[in-house]
Amino acid sequence: MNLTLLIQALIGGFLVGGVYSLIAIGLSLIFGVMKIINFAHGEIMMIAMYITYWLFVLLKIDPIISIIIVAPLIFLLGYCMQRFLVNRIIDAPELIQILLMLGVAIVLTNLALFIWGPDHRMAATRFSLSAIMLGGITIDVSRLIAFGIAIIVSIGVFLFLAKTETGKMIRAAADNRLGAQIVGIKVNRVYAISFGVGSACVGIAGALILPLIPLDPYLGPSYTLTSFIIVILGGMGSLLGAFIGGIIIGVAESLGAVLLVSSLKELVSFSILIVILLFRPQGLFGTRNE
Amino acid sequence: MNRNSIIFLAAVLLFLLLLPLFSSSALIGIFILIFFYAYLGQCWNILSGYVGAVSVGHALFVGIGAYISTKLALVWGLSPWIGMFLGGFCASIIALFIGYLGFRFRVKGVYFFLLTIAFAEVGRLIFLHLDVFGGPVGIFIPFKPSFINFQFKGNNPYYYIAMGMMIFSIIVVRIIEKSNIGLLSVAIREDEDAAQSLGVNSFKCKMILFFISGFMTALGGTFYANYFYYIQPDIVFGLGLSVDIILRPIVGGMGTVFGPVIGSFLMTPLAEFTRNYFAKGGYEGLHMIIYGIILIIVVLFFPRGLAPSFQRMYRSFKKNISKS
Amino acid sequence: MNILSVKNLHKSFGGLYAVIELSFDISEGEILGLIGPNGAGKTTLFNCITGFLVPEKGEIEFESEDLVGLSTFQICKKGVARTFQIERPFLDLSVLDNVVVAALNRIGSRKKATDFALEMIDFLGLEGQKNYMASELTVVKRKRLEMARTLATQPRILLLDEVMAGLNPNEVDEAVKILKEIHKKGITIMLIEHVMRAVMAVSDRIIVLNYGAKIAEGLPSDISNNQKVIEAYLGEDSLNAQG
Numbered sequence: 001m002n003l004t005l006l007i008q009a010l011i012g013g014f015l016v017g018g019v020y021s022l023i024a025i026g027l028s029l030i031f032g033v034m035k036i037i038n039f040a041h042g043e044i045m046m047i048a049m050y051i052t053y054w055l056f057v058l059l060k061i062d063p064i065i066s067i068i069i070v071a072p073l074i075f076l077l078g079y080c081m082q083r084f085l086v087n088r089i090i091d092a093p094e095l096i097q098i099l100l101m102l103g104v105a106i107v108l109t110n111l112a113l114f115i116w117g118p119d120h121r122m123a124a125t126r127f128s129l130s131a132i133m134l135g136g137i138t139i140d141v142s143r144l145i146a147f148g149i150a151i152i153v154s155i156g157v158f159l160f161l162a163k164t165e166t167g168k169m170i171r172a173a174a175d176n177r178l179g180a181q182i183v184g185i186k187v188n189r190v191y192a193i194s195f196g197v198g199s200a201c202v203g204i205a206g207a208l209i210l211p212l213i214p215l216d217p218y219l220g221p222s223y224t225l226t227s228f229i230i231v232i233l234g235g236m237g238s239l240l241g242a243f244i245g246g247i248i249i250g251v252a253e254s255l256g257a258v259l260l261v262s263s264l265k266e267l268v269s270f271s272i273l274i275v276i277l278l279f280r281p282q283g284l285f286g287t288r289n290e
Numbered sequence: 291m292n293r294n295s296i297i298f299l300a301a302v303l304l305f306l307l308l309l310p311l312f313s314s315s316a317l318i319g320i321f322i323l324i325f326f327y328a329y330l331g332q333c334w335n336i337l338s339g340y341v342g343a344v345s346v347g348h349a350l351f352v353g354i355g356a357y358i359s360t361k362l363a364l365v366w367g368l369s370p371w372i373g374m375f376l377g378g379f380c381a382s383i384i385a386l387f388i389g390y391l392g393f394r395f396r397v398k399g400v401y402f403f404l405l406t407i408a409f410a411e412v413g414r415l416i417f418l419h420l421d422v423f424g425g426p427v428g429i430f431i432p433f434k435p436s437f438i439n440f441q442f443k444g445n446n447p448y449y450y451i452a453m454g455m456m457i458f459s460i461i462v463v464r465i466i467e468k469s470n471i472g473l474l475s476v477a478i479r480e481d482e483d484a485a486q487s488l489g490v491n492s493f494k495c496k497m498i499l500f501f502i503s504g505f506m507t508a509l510g511g512t513f514y515a516n517y518f519y520y521i522q523p524d525i526v527f528g529l530g531l532s533v534d535i536i537l538r539p540i541v542g543g544m545g546t547v548f549g550p551v552i553g554s555f556l557m558t559p560l561a562e563f564t565r566n567y568f569a570k571g572g573y574e575g576l577h578m579i580i581y582g583i584i585l586i587i588v589v590l591f592f593p594r595g596l597a598p599s600f601q602r603m604y605r606s607f608k609k610n611i612s613k614s
Numbered sequence: 615m616n617i618l619s620v621k622n623l624h625k626s627f628g629g630l631y632a633v634i635e636l637s638f639d640i641s642e643g644e645i646l647g648l649i650g651p652n653g654a655g656k657t658t659l660f661n662c663i664t665g666f667l668v669p670e671k672g673e674i675e676f677e678s679e680d681l682v683g684l685s686t687f688q689i690c691k692k693g694v695a696r697t698f699q700i701e702r703p704f705l706d707l708s709v710l711d712n713v714v715v716a717a718l719n720r721i722g723s724r725k726k727a728t729d730f731a732l733e734m735i736d737f738l739g740l741e742g743q744k745n746y747m748a749s750e751l752t753v754v755k756r757k758r759l760e761m762a763r764t765l766a767t768q769p770r771i772l773l774l775d776e777v778m779a780g781l782n783p784n785e786v787d788e789a790v791k792i793l794k795e796i797h798k799k800g801i802t803i804m805l806i807e808h809v810m811r812a813v814m815a816v817s818d819r820i821i822v823l824n825y826g827a828k829i830a831e832g833l834p835s836d837i838s839n840n841q842k843v844i845e846a847y848l849g850e851d852s853l854n855a856q857g
């Protein structure tokens with residue numbers, strides 16, 4: 001085995017893992033607060049990617065800059081989705097919630113198909129071809145930037161939850177919905193904000209990942225699944241778990257692609273998922289509640 | 291069952307039997323899909339509807355059934371009519387394996403969804419990389435029509451086979467529902483701990499139902515292969531198919547004998563008509579948008595599926611009749 | 615002849631001891647009352663006996679067979695049945711079907727199981743509601759349904775967890791009558807109860823738990839005069855206040 005290749009894969013996976021973390025933090029936040037499994041998570045990212053792509057092609061705005069536009073838009077999308085759809089089934093059985101989110105996913109996917117067509121698109125940004133050489137190892141600049149911003153945004157989310165008034169309300173509502181209602185927190189609004197923030201996370205991740213992967217309307221489910229795997233690995237509802245889980249899965253997939261066949265990298269993560277579900281369903285950082 | 295509903299069912303059956311005599315091949319094609327999805331939904335219902343272990347990876351069994359019977363037919367010339375049972379057997383072994391892990395380790399709810407998805411995805415990835423099964427290219431099945439080969443000219447034979455499968459699945463579910471295991475399953479679905487404290491061996495119940503469900507789903511896979519003449523891992527093992535399988539019974543009402551059938555009669559034509567209508571107009575994706583919106587509406591307004599609502603309507607209708 | 619004997623049982627929840635070094639026996643045909651303040655560990659004891667919880671230490675012998683490590687349904691099959699403090703009916707099944715599920719524990723034929731279930735339903739006075747959905751029952755009737763179900767499993771010993779909570783005095787008297795009839799059928803009974811009047815009336819013997827430990831054991835008349843029991847129930851302060 002070529003050591004350089006291995007280190008290369010390790011670093012590449014680590015960097016992409018940062019973006020995965022951000023995606024998973026979004027999912028975990030939504031789950032942690034309202035116990036909704038967002039089966040449309042990947043589709044929200046896909047929509048964010050198309051918006052970013054549009055801004056890039058039509059207005060020549062670099063994906064990194066367009067975060068400023070994409071994040072609020074996707075926040076709004078998530079906010080409205082919660083307000084008008086999710087909120088109505090917040091107490092329904094899990095299966096019904098999932099079916100609703102699947103309905104949303106179908107609509108979003110086909111909306112994208114309808115508007116943008118089925119072709120693959122790739123955004124060749126200014127950094128697409130630039131790389132840093134360290135010894136024999138090349139590091140993609142786009143990945144490095146994506147990683148950096150993903151980390152900054154993740155920290156931002158942590159700070160938002162820890163320090164701001166809204167963040168505290170979100171945590172209170174997540175902890176104990178009834179209690180939060182009793183002390184006068186408008187739980188519905190808090191839920192909608194959480195859904196918005198969770199969506200904005202995955203939206204930003206979408207903008208960051210756009211230069212790295214080809215875009216088409218069908219990429220949603222695969223990212224939804226990846227983020228589930230990460231969240232289960234880290235522990236449902238644990239944001240720190242989602243963060244570390246993202247890095248682990250990023251590295252694992254990347255190593256899997258080098259050591260096995262590149263198309264088999266998903267096998268690694270699904271195997272991890274199965275093992276975790278059987279032997280440590282609370283994940284690495286979750287607490288088991290019966 | 292009372293006399294009226296028997297007469298009603300007999301009339302429906304007669305109508306369906308005679309339908310091919312006076313309708314277009316395209317319509318027959320839609321009915322084949324209705325039957326096919328009703329059948330798969332019913333197979334899923336056996337496990338997920340009755341005992342409440344919701345699988346979102348049932349495509350795994352379709353894929354196994356499709357690939358095994360097809361491969362046996364291509365390599366050894368084994369008739370799919372026999373191969374389908376071998377496929378079913380393999381699928382049920384896999385079902386037992388997944389069930390053993392899932393139920394022994396008490397994987398429940400969302401975690402069970404994800405476990406089943408994970409196994410289906412692992413199946414898909416493995417078949418994508420098995421060159422003997424055609425890898426990502428899949429298998430094109432040469433067209434050699436004959437009864438032995440499970441291949442026919444024209445749609446009518448498929449129509450009757452699919453209808454037969456659907457009726458078979460309804461009968462199986464009905465028998466299960468009336469049997470002890472059916473009653474015990476519902477008890478497990480409602481409250482597994484309480485059921486166990488009354489002496490119900492929930493592990494055994496679930497395993498039996500998973501076995502039957504996996505076996506029957508795989509038979510559907512053989513039908514799929516020989517109806518479409520093409521199988522490919524992303525399609526027959528895909529999450530998309532798994533979702534298609536569960537959609538109809540949930541819309542119709544899971545854990546009921548006719549839920550999956552009602553769901554399929556509503557959702558399948560909807561999908562097909564809108565597809566045909568909009569695809570002709572060049573509006574790709576639009577039909578699925580409408581499909582998704584209708585799904586959302588159904589979920590919001592009939593969270594327990596349509597069959598229970600129908601039942602309630604029927605009951606209050608009867609009450610009103612008898613009052614007046 | 616002891617039908618059930620518990621030896622040195624320990625169960626804790628992450629540092630909190632719910633049952634500590636508990637030992638006791640029940641002899642065949644006895645009615646044993648189990649009382650104690652809230653959180654004393656009574657339900658936890660039932661959960662250990664019926665396999666819902668695995669104790670850290672100790673033995674639970676039923677008719678000289680060890681129950682520890684068996685799964686819940688196996689324990690029921692051996693003849694130990696329990697009710698739940700908070701009723702847990704199968705909401706989507708009719709009252710009759712709820713009981714039939716339990717009757718199938720010992721009876722293979724559906725027809726015979728149904729007949730037996732109907733008998734139990736009559737016995738508990740639920741015949742008027744047998745075709746109701748369990749979700750349509752009032753709490754009082756739900757408690758009856760709990761009893762009917764456990765009886766339908768044809769147990770040798772019945773563990774009843776606060777089946778009289780929330781009943782009015784008349785209903786309590788009725789329940790006491792039912793208990794005595796069950797006892798006449800030769801079923802050993804262990805009951806957790808806060809309704810003192812009832813426990814005193816039916817129990818042959820009473821055990822008192824406090825903070826997971828047994829603090830007293832004896833005839834009902836002894837228990838009601840036991841200083842420790844009074845302390846446990848009233849709290850030490852009130853005793854001190856009395857001087």
Ligand SMILES: Nc1ncnc2c1ncn2[C@@H]1O[C@H](COP(=O)(O)OP(=O)(O)OP(=O)(O)O)[C@@H](O)[C@H]1O
Binds near residue numbers: 650654656657
């Ligand atoms: N599953 C559990 N996890 C953690 N702690 C538990 C659990 N079950 C019970 N406990 C704790 O163990 C102690 C004993 O509880 P238990 O339910 O056995 O009391 P009890 O005597 O039945 O009280 P009550 O009269 O209120 O029903 C309590 O402090 C309770 O909080």
Ligand SMILES: [Mg+2]
Binds near residue numbers: 656657
């Ligand atoms: Mg208790």
